[in-house]
Structure formats: C-alpha cells, structure tokens
C-alpha cells in the first residue's frame with residue numbers, strides 16, 4: 001500500500017471513490033490484475049457502513065474477518081494508494097484520459113504516531129462519535145474505532161477547544177502537527193469507479209413512528225452498534241429510557257421504504273437485517289418476545305433459507321401488516337404499536353418495550369463532480385463510458401451482491417485502462 005506521499009499514477013491507473021465493501025473490492029481486484037489504483041475515502045477509515053455491523057447475514061459471522069483479509073491484501077499491494085479524508089474535487093478530460101484533483105483534509109497526526117493514545121487521554125474536548133451514530137462520544141483526538149484501517153489517530157479540529165495544545169504537549173513522539181493544511185493532489189487515470197454507498201434514511205421524517213420523539217424507538221443501524229461488543233453499550237441491547245433489557249421487541253419493516261411519502265423503492269436488505277437482529281436479541285435473552293411487522297418478506301434466493309431457519313424460533317412472531325402508528329405510554333416508556341393485520345383484516349394494537357425501525361437505504365451520490373446519470377431516487381446509472389458506479393450507490397444490495405457487482409465494475413474500468421495503454 002502506498003500512503004499517497006509518493007503516489008504515482010499514469011494513464012493506465014484507476015480512481016476508486018469510496019472505501020466501503022464496493023470500493024475496496026474494485027480497488028483490490030483491479031490492483032491484483034496489475035493496475036495502479038488510487039482509492040479515496042472521505043472518512044478517516046476504510047470499511048464503509050458494514051464495518052460497523054455486529055454480524056453479517058446470512059452466515060452470522062463478524063465483518064472483521066472479511067475486512068481483515070481485504071486490509072491485508074491492500075497492505076501487501078504497492079499498486080494501491082489509499083487516501084483517507086479525501087474527496088474528488090474535479091475531474092477533467094475524457095474516457096481513458098482523465099485528470100483527477102483530489103482534496104485531502106489533514107489528520108493533524110503524522111506517521112511518527114505510535115498509537116500510544118496519550119493524545120486522546122489528555123484531550124479535554126468531546127465530540128459525538130459518528131461511528132456509533134452519536135450514541136457515545138470521543139475526544140477531539142481519537143482513534144475512529146477499534147478496527148480502524150489505517151490504524152491512525154485523527155484530530156477533529158472543529159471539536160477542539162480554542163488555543164488548546166494538550167495533545168501536542170502529551171505526545172512524546174512529536175507526532176501531532178496542528179498546522180497541517182488541506183492538500184490537493186492530481187492523478188492521471190483512465191477510468192473511475194464510483195462506490196460512494198448509502199446512508200440510513202432519516203427516520204425522524206417518519207413522524208407517525210416516533211423516532212426522535214420516544215426514547216425506546218431506535219433504528220436498525222443503532223441496533224447494530226448496540227449489539228457490537230465494541231459499541232456504546234458493549235454488546236448489550238438496552239432500552240435507552242432505563243438501560244434495561246427489553247422483554248418484548250417490535251420490528252417495523254419498510255420504515256420509510258416502499259412509501260411514496262419517503263422512499264418509494266424497496267431497500268432490499270431490511271427484511272434480512274431484521275431477521276438477523278432478532279437473533280441478536282435471542283442470543284442475549286432467549287425468552288424475549290420478538291415481533292416483526294412486515295408488508296412482504298423480501299429475502300431473495302439463498303436468503304430464503306436464512307429466513308426459514310430464523311423463523312423456526314417460537315419466540316419470533318411474524319405479523320403481515322403495515323404499522324400505522326407508534327405511541328408511547330408516558331408512565332413506562334413502553335410503546336404501543338398499531339397495525340392492520342392483513343390476514344384477519346383486523347386493526348391491532350400491541351405493547352412493546354423496544355421498537356426498532358427498519359429504516360431504508362439512501363444513495364450517497366449528491367455533490368460528486370462527475371457526469372453521471374442518477375435515477376429519480378438518486379441511484380447512479382452506468383451510462384458514462386469510463387465512469388462506473390457500483391455497490392449501494394447504484395442500487396440497494398447486500399454485501400455478497402455488492403462484491404460481485406464491484407468485481408464487474410473493476411473489470412469494466414480495467415478494460416478502459418487497457419484500451420488507453422494500447423492507444424497511448
């Protein structure tokens with residue numbers, strides 16, 4: 001891996017934007033086929049959304065394993081240049097012959113860092129931990145998370161106390177440089193892979209479901225962090241109102257998805273994700289009553305076997321019915337969930353100690369300085385030769401589909417690089 005200080009690119013190189021599962025896959029596959037790759041990631045670490053999950057469906061294995069293998073492939077490959085806190089500022093030229101200008105924001109921590117953590121230990125400033133969706137805080141000098149790759153501290157200057165130099169004073173290795181500036185780097189590339197992924201739908205917009213109004217209504221991504229041993233509750237799923245294990249949990253499927261007022265499309269992974277989440281709860285408390293309210297269960301292909309396996313648990317109830325309302329009992333902070341059951345046609349209201357909204361996937365595709373076509377929902381279409389979208393920036397999909405798609409995107413981009421080498 002090249003850290004970007006001596007990065008080289010030529011007309012046969014590729015630029016990959018986004019360091020989640022999709023971008024990592026495209027970058028590694030192309031580099032292992034012999035191409036120079038510049039991988040840019042806007043956050044301080046690689047891995048995207050999936051690195052924050054507790055387990056992956058359908059195998060229920062920790063994401064750490066797969067990521068560790070990919071990080072090793074990156075570490076061992078001098079053809080890959082990784083730039084974190086980096087975004088594409090401008091792309092000029094045409095297919096096979098682009099010039100990319102990449103803006104790299106400073107980390108304020110240099111390569112002299114030994115990861116001793118003295119900076120974070122003395123830092124007096126706190127900031128919301130975005131890795132935990134604000135459920136916990138970090139210091140302004142922080143390691144983004146335990147598995148962060150690159151394993152490097154970073155300083156959030158916006159969170160610093162004015163004129164504070166506590167981290168500089170504490171660092172025995174002189175590894176903190178608060179004078180670092182934004183850098184702009186230029187690369188010649190033949191093709192671009194866009195793998196900017198997704199963000200969770202803002203569940204506060206679904207006002208009838210109570211997120212942001214009632215403490216015990218959480219979302220699926222929050223549940224992932226609670227269930228993770230390196231998360232804000234050290235792997236325990238607890239009611240935010242009183243810190244107790246919930247005895248009854250409702251999952252509200254299609255929270256925002258397949259809804260003309262929010263996301264008209266199916267986010268594709270939420271049914272499998274909630275089935276997975278029910279296993280998190282039953283691992284912690286086998287007696288907990290879990291109910292999944294759904295419109296249709298969409299678990300295509302082999303995921304149907306996962307559904308069938310999880311559904312054998314007697315403590316899991318599936319109710320076909322769209323939830324219309326979530327209300328709170330102010331005495332207990334329990335939630336009252338109202339849905340119309342499709343099979344009986346009856347309206348039912350049930351009490352739960354925790355409600356999890358299976359909020360959908362929103363493509364992260366705005367503001368890219370690229371000539372790319374978006375569909376009506378913001379997902380990218382592959383209509384520009386030389387610029388290839390992949391992963392959840394293109395459509396909502398699970399990790400294995402993302403890996404397949406990103407391998408295909410790498411191949412299309414490689415074809416551009418090879419053509420450009422023959423003509424150049």
Ligand SMILES: Cc1cc2nc3c(=O)[nH]c(=O)nc-3n(C[C@H](O)[C@H](O)[C@H](O)COP(=O)(O)OP(=O)(O)OC[C@H]3O[C@@H](n4cnc5c(N)ncnc54)[C@H](O)[C@@H]3O)c2cc1C
Pocket residue numbers: 017018019020021022023040041042043046047048049050053055056057058086087088195196197198199220221224269273276359360361364368390391392393397398399400402
């Ligand atoms: C609740 C939930 C649970 C899930 N659980 C599973 C599961 O168990 N198993 C499974 O197979 N799938 C699961 N998925 C689906 C999985 O999250 C996706 O398949 C996967 O994250 C797609 O990877 P990606 O690289 O396309 O996107 P992302 O993971 O979003 O990665 C995109 C990366 O691009 C970066 N980026 C964004 N914009 C820019 C920019 N302008 N410049 C530079 N970098 C940028 C981001 O910071 C990020 O690192 C789940 C989804 C949800 C919603």
